[in-house]
Amino acid sequence: MTDLPAHHFRYLRPFIEWDVLRTARRTAARKRYTISSATLDRSKIRSAIQFLSWIEQQQTDLASITQAHVDIWLTTGPPTRQRARAFLRWTTARKITTPLTIAHQSPALPTRFLDEEGHIDQLRRCLTDSAMPTEARIAGALVRLYAMPLTRVVELTADRVHHHTATPSSPSARTRCSYRPASPR
Structure with missing residues (x-):
């Protein structure tokens, strides 16, 4: 400048x-x-x-x-x-100029869409492809499963994800993960 x-x-x-x-x-x-x-x-x-x-x-x-x-x-x-x-x-x-406007330009709507099989293939890759970085796999899975916008995925921090392990006596001893949204400020 x-x-x-x-x-x-x-x-x-x-x-x-x-x-x-x-x-x-x-x-x-x-x-x-x-x-x-x-x-x-x-x-x-x-x-x-x-x-x-x-x-x-x-x-x-x-x-x-x-x-x-x-x-x-x-x-x-x-x-x-x-x-x-x-x-x-x-x-x-500030009255430096007379009223001047630039009309809002509507973003182009998407024209190409994946079919269900394409979504499933991408999700399967996110869940199983160990060659992909873990962060990319997690972000991809969140987008594919929940249609979570990438701007929200980027803001996701470890303190907002909680892991819950089922008790060993339960029929399925699976690990559950829940997401706690950020509290409004």
Whole structure:
């Protein structure tokens, strides 16, 4: 960021400090700030930088841009151009720009699905393939058995998993494992 023009810092620094970092700190206080969250925040900052650079190439300034400028940038800008939404929302809230919007882009719905046999094959591999790392086998089994989102699997810690061994006198002396969800904060 050291090679950016000084006039970009006039907008970037407050945006980063009062929007991106403030939200990140608030999220971290609730213990939900993940690596993905940090990646998304960096992407928002990069997108704001790219947008400011593009505005400069258009020989205009941030205060003078219109929705038409934003729409042109959306159609010709980088693939992450949607992430500038946070920056534009911030500039609009501070009356730096006129109200500008970037419409939410709906994620594409999945089109390829595994059949039941494919799911069973993957689960069988998670349960029996000793060549796979144990962590990958556990994560894969949780996803296949319970459709548990990977973001929840990543947060799973040993203190939230409890092992129960049946008494030797019971008909089946199996080991049972239960999952205790994190308590809401």
